[in-house]
Every structure is written in structure tokens, then in C-alpha cells.
Amino acid sequence: MEGLDVGLKAVGAGLAMVGAFGPGIGIGLMVQGAMQGIARNPDAAGAIQTNMILGIVFAEAVAIYALVVALVVLFVL
Amino acid sequence: MEGLDVGLKAVGAGLAMVGAFGPGIGIGLMVQGAMQGIARNPDAAGAIQTNMILGIVFAEAVAIYALVVALVVLFVL
């Protein structure tokens, strides 16, 4: 049963990337809120944009954690 | 049981792409907010469009992480 470990590594990396769907939804929710906020009060667009980018960075970091684990599973393990 | 590793790679790549449904929903949510914002305040359409595209880029990046892992599983592993 040679090669089974390689196949299971592939399954593990795939499972890790399932975790990327949360940040995808989360970024959508925060930008949705920012868009509605800018529409309601365009004068606050600068502050909204700054905080939106701050939030995106942290959510993106979660997706990058999943990516890092997937790549470690594939190349380091 | 030769070929089992190839089959499991296929399963792994498929699992990685499951992670793509989050960005899909997320892009929908943020564009939904942008559409409602532009309708409420068309004068802010410029700022809303800029930030919408910024958000889409980050969400798309999450989908591309999943795609990269899937392609690495298929062709590099």
C-alpha cells in the first residue's frame, strides 16, 4: 500500500483549505457593512475605509493560516 | 491497490475547492451592500465602487489560495 501517505497528505491539505470559506464570508460581511455605511454617511468614508482594511487584514490572516497549514502538510511533513 | 494515491490526491484537490464557496458568498454579500448603498446615495458611488473592488480583491485572494492548494496537490505533490 505504498503511496497511501501521499494520498492522505493531499486529503489533509484539502481539508485545511475548507477552513478558507469562513474568511471569505467574513470579508464579504464586513465590506457589505462598510458599503452601507459609506452610503449613509459619505463624510465618514475615510474612517470607514481605514477600519475596513484593518478588518480585512485580520480575516485574510485566518485564510493564510489555513494556507500555511496546507502547504506545511504538503511540503514539510 | 495501485493508484490509490492518485485517487486520494483527487479527493484532496476536491476538498480544497470546497473552500471556494466562502469567497463566492462573500463577494455576493459585499456587492449586495454596494448595490443598496449606491441606490440610497448615488453621489457616493465612486467611493463605494473603489472599496467594493478592494474587498473583492481580498475575497478573490482567498479563493485563489484554495485553487493554488488544489493545483499543488494535483501537479506538485
Next chain:
Amino acid sequence: MEGLDVGLKAVGAGLAMVGAFGPGIGIGLMVQGAMQGIARNPDAAGAIQTNMILGIVFAEAVAIYALVVALVVLFVL
């Protein structure tokens, strides 16, 4: 147990397409927002349509990533 790898490829391609339901919901959400926006403010219909199509293109791209992985699993692997 010959043919197991072929069966697992089928499972992998099927799993990849599970990722397509996110873009499906996402496109629905953004068009929902656009419809409500045009109803609220028909004068903004032009700007809303432009941005709606822009958003659809990015969400559709996510679905196409899943399709590409599924086809690669089936025919290239």
C-alpha cells in the same frame, strides 16, 4: 480492487464542484441587492447595473476555478 483510483477521482471532482454553490448563492445575493436598489432609486440603475456585472464576473470566476479543478481531476490526473 482495481478501478478504485477512478472512483476516487469521481469523488474528488464531485467535491470540487461543492465549492460552486458559494458563487451561486453570492450571485443571487448581489443581484437581490441590485434589484432592490433599482426599485428604490431607478435613476441609479445605470451605475447599479455596471457594478452588478462587475461583481458577477468575480463571483463567476470562483465557480470557474472549481470547474477547472474538477475537469483537471477527471481528465488530466
